[in-house]
Amino acid sequence: MLRVRNLRAGYGSLDVIKGVSFHVAAGEIVALIGANGAGKTSLLRALVGLLPPAGGRVWIGHRDTTALPPWQAISTGTVLIPEGRQLFADMSVMDNLILGGFHNPDRDLQIAEMLERFPRLRERSRQLAGTLSGGEQQMLALARGLVSRPSLLLLDEPSLGLAPLIVQEVFETIRGLKDLGVTVLMVEQNAIGALRIADRGYVLETGEITLEGDSADLLANPEVKRAYLGKGYREVWE
Ligand SMILES: Nc1ncnc2c1ncn2[C@@H]1O[C@H](COP(=O)(O)OP(=O)(O)OP(=O)(O)O)[C@@H](O)[C@H]1O
Ligand SMILES: [Mg+2]
Incomplete structure (x- = not known):
């Protein structure tokens, strides 16, 4: 690959x-x-x-x-999820996902799949990305990257700055991919x-x-x- x-x-x-x-x-x-x-x-x-x-x-x-x-x-x-997530902080969770799928004609389907996979993002779909917790922001960064259906995902320090228990959750999510x-x-x-x-x-x-x-x-x-x-x-x- x-x-x-x-x-x-x-x-x-x-x-x-x-x-x-x-x-x-x-x-x-x-x-x-x-x-x-x-x-x-x-x-x-x-x-x-x-x-x-x-x-x-x-x-x-x-x-x-x-x-x-x-x-x-x-x-x-290929999608790179950069260090420090780099979400659009002043935009909603949903708008971040929509931008992630900008090039993908199947975007709506992919977004629906991501909201299924990350129920916490579904609950918070109208919340501004910048107000999510660190762990939620990392989940959104992952989901936003996945909406374009990459075959190769490059992750730059997904655990950076997260509390140890959240780190574990983020790693388990990555394994689940x-x-x-x-x-x-x-x-x-x-x-x-x-x-x-x-x-x-x-x-x-x-x-x-x-x-x-x-x-x-x-x-x-x-x-x-x-x-x-x-x-x-x-x-x-x-
Ligand atoms: N834009 C830049 N201009 C000049 N030097 C840079 C630039 N970006 C990084 N470097 C240097 O390149 C080296 C490697 O940096 P890099 O950011 O790739 O490391 P890293 O392994 O990602 O570190 P970290 O774990 O802190 O994120 C460092 O010495 C850094 O100072
Ligand atoms: Mg680095």
């Missing part, structure tokens, strides 16, 4: 993504974990052309999408939460992939434990 070979990207002369290779198979949930500043957001931006790659190749499906401008990402069936047949690449600092629901994972450190494997193996890996456990989530997940 997604194949990335030796991708490089950065800002000016500074390389932030330093030759990264990985893949996500159709139907998989893959977690890319890394600390603050590792380059997670930059990597996702490079995948959809928001940060033009300096080298390497990206394929989405059978298509080489390396040089595609960002507004064409939608034509590859499997039944929609959507393929998920999720970047996260919350390694445990992300790896618990992912099939496979990669560790990104200062722009390079240093470890990869099945989620269970990474969770048991002493290096991952040393670097990412004990960040306050442990008690929730263990």
